[in-house]
Amino acid sequence: MSSMTAQTPATRNAAAAQQATLDELVVIAARHAADGLMDMATRMVAVLLDMTTAGPDPHLTGSRIRTGNLLKDNAYAFVHLASTGIELALKKEVAQLAPGLKPAAAAAPLILSLVPLEEMDSQLAFASVSRPFDLAHSEALASLGVRLGMLLGRGLVRAAHNPFRPEVFLRAIQQAWCEFEPDPQAHALVMPLLRPAVVFELGPLLAALNDKLKPARSSRNDGERFAKTDDSASARAARARRDAAVSQQLRQLFGAADPAQGAELDIPLIANLPQGSGGWRPSGAAGFVPGPASAPASSATPAAGFAAPAPGQSAPYHATMAPPPGAAGQPAGAALAALPAPLIGMLEKFAAGLPGSGDGAAAAAHGHEVFYLPRLKQSLPQGSLSRGDETTLDLLSRIFETVLLDDALPQETRELIAFLQVPVLKAALHDRSFFFEATHPARRMLDLLSNVGWEQPGSPDDPVYRAMRSSVEMVRREAEPQAFASAVADLEASIAEREHAQQAAIAGPIAQATRQEKQAAAKRSAKKAVALRLAGEDVVAVVGTFLEQRWTPVLSLAYTIEDSKPGAVDNATRAMDDLVWSVKPKTTQEGRKALIARLPALLTTLNKWLDAIKWQDAERLQFFAELAECHAAIVRAPIELSPDRQMELAVEAAQQDAMRRIALEQQAAAEEEQEEETALDPAAATLATLERGMRVEFTGSGGVRKVKLAWVSPLRTLFIFSGAGRQEAFSLPAERLLESFRTGSIRVLALDGVVGRVLTQAAGEAAMNDPMHAERAG
Structure with a gap:
């Protein structure tokens, strides 16, 4: 009677994936072997026809010559x-390794039989022939056994059951x-030829199998992965590429409109900019109502946020500002000489109606409150400007509209x-690179004022x-x-x-946070290093306990002082490795001599580090007493070991090393997978791009805080964040910031200057209105 085991679809899919991987391994191994067989046959012929090793037996010599030919x-x-x-042999071995992956066959009766003597002799012979291969490739074979066990859900595939062991080949x-x-008598000639110098190389074959079973690496580029490092450099590079594209678009916008070229712009106008003559009311600009060109300045409606001071308040900055020479009908001829001729007279005429041009304090107090760049355009005869000059005026109108309507900026700054x-x-008309270069002085000044001005001044005496x-x-006075x-x-x-003063004010919290972060990172690294040494390692109990309880603090200290004392981590790690090596069995006289020679230096290093962490109690004396007994037992142990026992010990050591390496490899793969998952989180991606100097906005029960x-x-x-309006600095860990980004209670304010934001938007609108763009979209 046979029992049927029901399998779920997930189980069947997992079994199918395992079988597919095993089949791929067979293909890889068979291909590598086939590639080396022809060279192996050539070496076999050379050995068979080499009469210097034929011996005195004429029959054997003749057989070698015939077989070689x-x-x-x-x-x-x-x-x-x-x-x-x-x-075929590899497929058979794989089937025996994972019989559960194959369809169940009819149950066969259990038959007990003795192993023939010929088979036992063959097993002994191949065990002897395979031993040099097993020793030469013990590390690769042990790694492959561990990886096969992980593939099949087992702890380890032993060497005798590894389907890719040298004996199979x-x-x-x-x-x-x-x-x-x-000729049956010539069959015995092949066994002496099965040695590493003649058989094809197994190293690349085993390496290819191990590579196949390694965890899949990320297909994303390093620059696209999220890591706990500063990704602001990649963010700046992305912004630079975007700015270059915008600059190119703007150059096209102005290139054909230069009056010196005498050509009109052959691309569509920018949408939603003030066009031609007639009134224009900026969207949402309550109070920014440009009056007719002939209207006196004092009759214009005051701008929102620019009202006259209430009784008892100090006069706003414009009430104390000296009238600008250029705005009072005194434009500097030197500055305007290089401008387009039609604009010189227009600016002079328009400047006469600007604040401070003759109305005294009243004009100074009210006239400039009008957003007057659109009024300048309205006052010009239609068609009097070239396309480039008109675009310049339109873009600047939008830039100042954006700034002057920004309620986030204090009134004084606006x-x-x-x-x-x-x-x-004047500066933009004189030099159109204002629109292309973020470092243009006039553009830089606008950006600085808008960026720095977000912080409410504490008093008029704020530096x-x-x-x-x-x-x-200075700019208004010199008019150059x-x-x-x-x-x-x-x-x-x-x-x-101010930045220097702010950094000095938070120097204490920064130093404390740096120390805490460094100590936490050192402790994590120390625990990871110790766990790696103990993973899959048969370490005596006294040493294992010592490493976990006492050497972890030593490594933490080494990681902490590595910057000031380079080599500390290497010294402490090497002492740990030497300690683990010292308690392993020494099967040769040379190994025992090496142990005796290295013990004094090892004990000295251990004691120095233990003094550094101030471990001075009786447990320390007890540890060294037990360690001495362990070393003495290793030195006194019988040294006569059979070749099979030596082989067994070598394989066991290789398996332990392989398990430790692969455990670290799996951990790294898991960390990379976690990073990949984190990279898909928009909040984590935003957090990774934060850099010093950025401004953010928190929204909570207490309102909005910038x-x-x-x-x-x-x-x-x-x-660490510093608040506006002289608010105290505060710190937040990355976990809380990440949660705030996910809940939307924090957002990063615009990184670009106000000029760049407006120009980017304008260039995008121009591209959308391009007939070529419409053709491509259609």
Whole structure:
């Protein structure tokens, strides 16, 4: 009576995958063997026809000559027989290794029988012939046994059951020889030829099998993988590529519109920009209502956020700002001389109606509150501007609209930026690289003011705010494009001083966080190193306990001081490895002599490290007493070991080493898989790109809080933020930040400057309106 075992679809699929992998291994091994058989046959012929090793027996000499010539003339036949026999033998061994993967056959009656003497002699003979191969490839064979066991869900496939052990190949070659050689008396000639110098190389074959069974590596590029490192470099590279594309689009936008070329733009206009004459009300710009060109400045509606101060409040910055020469009807001729001729008179005429042009304090207090760049365009006769000049004015109108309507910027900052409309327009008309180069001084100044201005000044005496005011005054006073470079230099110097002061203020928390992170990382590395040595290792109990309890702190200390004392980790790790080696059996006199010679240095190193961690109690004396007894027992043990016992010990040592290596390999594969899963998490990807200086916005029960990332720990496990408006700095671990990104309670504010954001959007709209784009989309 036979019982049927029901298999689930998942079980059947797993069994099918295992069988497919085993079949692939057979194909790989058979192919490698077949590739080396022809060279092996050539070496066999050379040995058979070498009469210097023939001996005095004439019959044996004659048999070797006949067989050697037969093989020389019919090598292809022998290679075919041997390659076919090897493949069949491997399939048979694999079937015996995993019988559960094959369809169940009818149960056969159990028959007990004695093993024939001939078979026992054959087993002994092949065990002797295979021993040099087993010793030479013990490490690869042990690794293959461990990997096969993992494939089949077992702990280990022993050497005697490994379907790819050297004996399988040697037996198949011997059987092929018996089929190839018709003379039975010549069959014995093949056994002396089955030695490493003649048989094809098994090393590459076993290496290919091990590679096949290794965990699959990630197919993603290193730059695409998430790791606990700073990915901001790749993010900056991506932004640089995007900026280059936008710059190219803008160059195309202006390239054909240059008046010197006398050609009109042969691409569509940018959508949603102020066009031609007539009124224009920026979307959402409540209060930013440009009046007619002839309307006096004082009659314009004040901008939202730019209202006159309430009673008891200090006057806003514009009430104390000196009238700009360029805006008061005094444009610098030197600065405008290089501009397009039609615009010189237009700017001079328009400047007469700007704030501070004759209305005194009233004009200064109200007139400039109008978002006046659109008014300039409305005041010009339609068609009086070239396409390039018109695009310049349109883009700058959008840039200033974006800044002046940004409620996230303090009122004082927006008022400062409002005074730069005409100076920036002059600079952009003078040098169109304003739109292509992020380092253009005028563009850099706008970005600095908008980026730095997000932090509410504590008082009018704030050094950075004073530098912002001074920079704006310099640009308006000198009315030269070169003035922007000096203003930017002064502003950057002031910002750098504030950054230095902020870093000094959080130096203490940074030092503490760095120490804690370094200690935690050292402890993890130490535990991992000790666990690796003990995985699959038959270490005596006293040493195993010592490594886990006492040497882990030693390694932690070594990892902690590695930066200040290079070589500490290597020294402590080497001492651990030497200790493990010292308690392994020594089967030769040379091994015991080596143990005795290395013991003094090993004990000295152990004691130095144990002194460093201050382990001075009685347990330390007890450990060294037990260690001495262990070493004495190793030295006194009988040394006469049979070849089989030596082989057994060598294989066992190789298996333990293989299990330790593969355990580490599996751990690395698991970590990489976890990184792959993390890379697919948008929140984790965003966290990986955070870098110092970025601004983020937290949303919670207390409202919205905007802060700046002031510091990121070296291993990116801790982030310190500094708050705006002189709020105290605070720190968050990576786990909490990751959760905040997932819940949406934190977001990264725009990384690009305001100019870059507007230009990117405008270039994208222009591309969408390109007829060629429509054709490609259709």
